[in-house]
Amino acid sequence: MSKLKTHLCKALKAHLTGGKARVPDGGREMLDSFMALSRARSWHAHGPNPISWEAMAAWSRIMRVPVRPHHAEIIMALDDVWMSHTMQRDNAPEGVKKIPQMSKQPLTAALFDVAVS
Secondary structure, three states: OOHHHHHHHHHHHHHHOOOOOOOOOOOHHHHHHHHHHHHOOOEEOOEEOOOOHHHHHHHHHHHOOOOOHHHHHHHHHHHHHHHHHHOOHHHOOOOOOOOOOOOOOOOOHHHHHHHHO
16 A cells, blocks of 8 residues: 555544544545545445446546546545445444344344245
8 A cells, every 4th residue: 555545544534533634745636536526426225335436437537637547546445444434333323223233143044034025
């Protein structure tokens, strides 16, 4: 991982957790690109979808902002940080029931039949 990618990911993580984020020199352009792409991301019933390579290419063409391969890699790394922060179950507001990711009950044929019928 490049130093710029590491520093930008740390800055985004600090910003998302309420800390002070220092954007490294030369990283503002990629962070702005990530923010523009993130605003346009699609969502589904369980939360946000990651930024797709196709969406990045389309945004680059429409906005006439060339995205070099190593910049695209950094933008995708920023998206990974954002997605992992967003999908954490501990971010639920106070009073909201937190459901475990996996059930402790093993799936049996009978349980499957009840769930699908």
